[in-house]
Amino acid sequence: MPQSTILIAADRTSDDHVVPASKVDQVCAHLRGCGYDVVLVHSEDDAASVVKADADIAAAAVSWELVGGGVQLGDGGVLRMLLDRFSARLPVFLLTTGEYDDDAPLWVSEVINGWIWLLEDTPDFIAGRIDFAARQYLEHVLPPFFRELTRFDDTHAYSWHTPAHAGGVAFLKSPVGRAFYDYYGERLFRTDVSVSVGELGSLFEHTGPVGESERNAARVFGADATYFVLHGTSTSNRMIVHSAVAKDELVLLDRNCHKAINHGVVLTDARPVYLVPSRNGYGITGPIPPERLTPEAVRAQVARTPIAADAVSPDPVYAVVTNSTYDGLCYDAVRVTELLGASTDVLHFDEAWFAYGRFHPLYARRYGMAVDGDDGRRPTVFATHSSHKLLAALSQSAMIHVKSGGKAPFDRSRFDQTYMMHGTTSPLYPMIASCDVAAGMMDGPSGQWLTTEAITEAIRFRQAVVHLGRRLAEAGDRPPWFFGAWQPDEVTDPDTGERVPFDRAPVDLLRTRPECWTLDPDAEWHGFGGLEPDFCLLDPVKVTITCPGVDAAGEVAGFGIPARVVTAYLETRRIVVEKTDVYTFLVLFSMGITKGKWGTLLDALTDFKHLYDHDAPLAEVLPDLVAAHPRRYAGLTLPELCAQMHDSLTKGEVIPLLNEAFTSPTPPVAVMTPAEAYQRFIRGRTELVGLADLADRVVATQVTTTPPGIPVLVPGERVGPVDSPLPRYLRVLEEFDQNFPGFASETHGVHHEDGRYWITCVTE
Numbered sequence: 001m002p003q004s005t006i007l008i009a010a011d012r013t014s015d016d017h018v019v020p021a022s023k024v025d026q027v028c029a030h031l032r033g034c035g036y037d038v039v040l041v042h043s044e045d046d047a048a049s050v051v052k053a054d055a056d057i058a059a060a061a062v063s064w065e066l067v068g069g070g071v072q073l074g075d076g077g078v079l080r081m082l083l084d085r086f087s088a089r090l091p092v093f094l095l096t097t098g099e100y101d102d103d104a105p106l107w108v109s110e111v112i113n114g115w116i117w118l119l120e121d122t123p124d125f126i127a128g129r130i131d132f133a134a135r136q137y138l139e140h141v142l143p144p145f146f147r148e149l150t151r152f153d154d155t156h157a158y159s160w161h162t163p164a165h166a167g168g169v170a171f172l173k174s175p176v177g178r179a180f181y182d183y184y185g186e187r188l189f190r191t192d193v194s195v196s197v198g199e200l201g202s203l204f205e206h207t208g209p210v211g212e213s214e215r216n217a218a219r220v221f222g223a224d225a226t227y228f229v230l231h232g233t234s235t236s237n238r239m240i241v242h243s244a245v246a247k248d249e250l251v252l253l254d255r256n257c258h259k260a261i262n263h264g265v266v267l268t269d270a271r272p273v274y275l276v277p278s279r280n281g282y283g284i285t286g287p288i289p290p291e292r293l294t295p296e297a298v299r300a301q302v303a304r305t306p307i308a309a310d311a312v313s314p315d316p317v318y319a320v321v322t323n324s325t326y327d328g329l330c331y332d333a334v335r336v337t338e339l340l341g342a343s344t345d346v347l348h349f350d351e352a353w354f355a356y357g358r359f360h361p362l363y364a365r366r367y368g369m370a371v372d373g374d375d376g377r378r379p380t381v382f383a384t385h386s387s388h389k390l391l392a393a394l395s396q397s398a399m400i401h402v403k404s405g406g407k408a409p410f411d412r413s414r415f416d417q418t419y420m421m422h423g424t425t426s427p428l429y430p431m432i433a434s435c436d437v438a439a440g441m442m443d444g445p446s447g448q449w450l451t452t453e454a455i456t457e458a459i460r461f462r463q464a465v466v467h468l469g470r471r472l473a474e475a476g477d478r479p480p481w482f483f484g485a486w487q488p489d490e491v492t493d494p495d496t497g498e499r500v501p502f503d504r505a506p507v508d509l510l511r512t513r514p515e516c517w518t519l520d521p522d523a524e525w526h527g528f529g530g531l532e533p534d535f536c537l538l539d540p541v542k543v544t545i546t547c548p549g550v551d552a553a554g555e556v557a558g559f560g561i562p563a564r565v566v567t568a569y570l571e572t573r574r575i576v577v578e579k580t581d582v583y584t585f586l587v588l589f590s591m592g593i594t595k596g597k598w599g600t601l602l603d604a605l606t607d608f609k610h611l612y613d614h615d616a617p618l619a620e621v622l623p624d625l626v627a628a629h630p631r632r633y634a635g636l637t638l639p640e641l642c643a644q645m646h647d648s649l650t651k652g653e654v655i656p657l658l659n660e661a662f663t664s665p666t667p668p669v670a671v672m673t674p675a676e677a678y679q680r681f682i683r684g685r686t687e688l689v690g691l692a693d694l695a696d697r698v699v700a701t702q703v704t705t706t707p708p709g710i711p712v713l714v715p716g717e718r719v720g721p722v723d724s725p726l727p728r729y730l731r732v733l734e735e736f737d738q739n740f741p742g743f744a745s746e747t748h749g750v751h752h753e754d755g756r757y758w759i760t761c762v763t764e
Contacts, residue, residue, distance in 0.1 A: 030127030143440030280527025281554030328542025345408035527552030560646030
């Protein structure tokens with residue numbers, strides 16, 4: 001039995017219904033003897049704290065006096081909170097010493113497991129009833145595969161199959177193996193078993209507990225079918241492309257798509273046509289404007305793509321849109337399906353960072369599986385989720401969800417063949433279990449509870465940043481600058497029409513009304529044009545911190561603090577952010593967030609401001625940087641470094657060049673398919689080319705710069721003239737890396753040597 005808690009909430013405040021303390025204590029003692037942790041509280045607030053903090057509650061017995069009033073927690077009090085936190089399956093008993101309450105709300109009678117009269121039954125009998133109900137609950141609380149895996153582990157079977165460590169025994173025969181075994185513990189190795197264990201089912205055949213678990217996940221996520229993938233969303237994306245696209249067919253790719261999508265295009269030798277998203281003054285990638293998704297716009301983009309002329313058909317067979325974007329912009333997926341679905345049979349929403357979309361009303365219509373109804377013309381819709389990113393699962397755990405459409409019904413047998421081609425024949429069973437558990441955690445009210453908690457903490461942090469910035473500006477005893485959060489300055493209360501400053505808006509308003517987060521076409525705060533009302537929403541849990549230096553419109557200030565300096569300082573405080581751009585950085589409020597975690601970040605930002613305002617020596621702020629590059633940084637102060645870097649970024653026009661390179665309606669011209677360029681690469685018909693000679697060359701490998709983390713060049717594309725935005729942007733990055741060692745840009749597909757960039761190009 002899993003370690004479990006029994007909550008006893010016994011009221012001791014009422015003169016009319018005083019619960020006999022000794023009897024309650026005896027019930028608690030019996031339950032502890034059954035192996036439970038028992039938490040006994042005597043107030044509504046204490047009970048609420050336990051419900052919030054303890055996820056292992058297996059049963060609860062609550063005084064009716066604590067439920068009926070609901071003074072602190074609203075109608076239903078602790079009882080309603082228990083049901084919202086867990087589910088109606090959680091056994092809850094009402095304790096009383098009085099008479100049966102005929103006036104109890106009907107919903108109470110429908111959800112409780114019964115009444116307990118402390119003055120009539122014995123403590124042993126009462127504890128036995130609670131124990132029996134808790135065991136029944138625990139028997140069914142585990143999702144299908146994890147439940148069977150724990151049962152298999154309990155049988156202590158001898159292993160005569162792979163893996164060769166045989167439940168971890170092999171590790172015990174070596175000093176280094178023993179250290180490894182002790183670090184992770186026996187249970188991991190006992191559940192790392194072979195596909196020969198038939199009773200656990202087959203990942204390839206989707207049978208047994210594995211198949212039951214995938215079907216359960218499909219129900220939880222609203223899909224017709226769900227597949228567990230053990231190699232991340234990268235492999236999930238390649239699977240979908242490889243299953244849906246044949247040689248020389250046209251595909252529509254979000255230029256903001258993950259590089260794995262382009263890898264899938266290489267595998268299939270498809271002909272990509274790119275849908276170009278918008279960008280704002282911060283350099284943040286926005287949505288693809290809706291006017292670029294219409295059938296007419298798609299046909300025009302196909303006509304502008306030279307390699308599309310040799311496609312087997314002018315009609316695209318597949319399209320992909322990144323949702324949400326890395327920076328938290330979520331499309332109206334239903335609207336996108338209406339627009340883009342007219343041009344393709346298969347529509348793929350890459351939702352690697354958005355697996356929780358279905359579990360909160362704030363995101364209604366914003367996720368792929370929200371697409372419903374079918375008049376025979378809707379495409380089949382795929383959604384890929386990195387379960388490990390913002391749900392709770394082991395790294396590389398992912399899911400593919402499918403909703404079949406009448407335009408091109410999902411062919412499961414065909415997809416299964418592609419799935420087996422990319423999947424491993426030696427799956428890690430704990431990873432399968434983590435997919436199963438990730439789905440189980442989101443089942444029922446628990447999914448909304450967990451998502452609401454993450455949203456709430458993100459909102460409180462966002463408000464705290466703005467509020468602290470206002471206090472610092474009003475203090476008058478220090479420079480008024482501070483960091484900001486990319487979000488609306490004000491929100492409108494839909495019920496009253498009143499405009500409220502963001503940091504003073506009620507938290508409940510911000511976490512329940514999507515109108516507070518949608519990108520109004522006329523709003524200046526987001527910096528994007530060409531939007532429809534409600535087309536795009538900013539996800540509260542993806543918080544972009546803004547630094548002084550530039551605004552959403554791209555206006556550059558004379559004073560600036562580049563984000564790379566800030567996040568380098570944060571790393572010295574053991575705070576690692578998700579992504580650093582030029583003047584912004586991203587932090588994620590996952591389910592694992594805590595107030596202490598974001599409070600520490602806020603404190604670190606305040607400390608950075610103090611160091612900057614007091615002209616702190618760089619050797620004090622970033623000692624490792626100065627030690628590694630003494631000639632460059634010795635003697636500098638923190639403000640001096642920021643000023644030098646801001647001046648370099650401003651003169652180099654990094655953000656304008658970045659935006660020009662990424663938002664041109666016509667991306668770099670593709671003169672051969674990515675697959676053709678890749679064939680040149682593996683046959684050695686390529687050469688490294690420096691940036692000075694890169695103009696008009698055809699690249700053989702994908703070039704991805706971080707920031708922004710999406711491809712700037714795809715294999716087979718010809719780089720523009722020497723003075724075009726893309727070559728100039730790459731040269732500026734190269735020069736920046738040379739001038740600011742220790743702050744180099746992360747560029748995939750680029751060979752670095754002596755501070756210079758070299759890119760693999762097709763031999764002319």
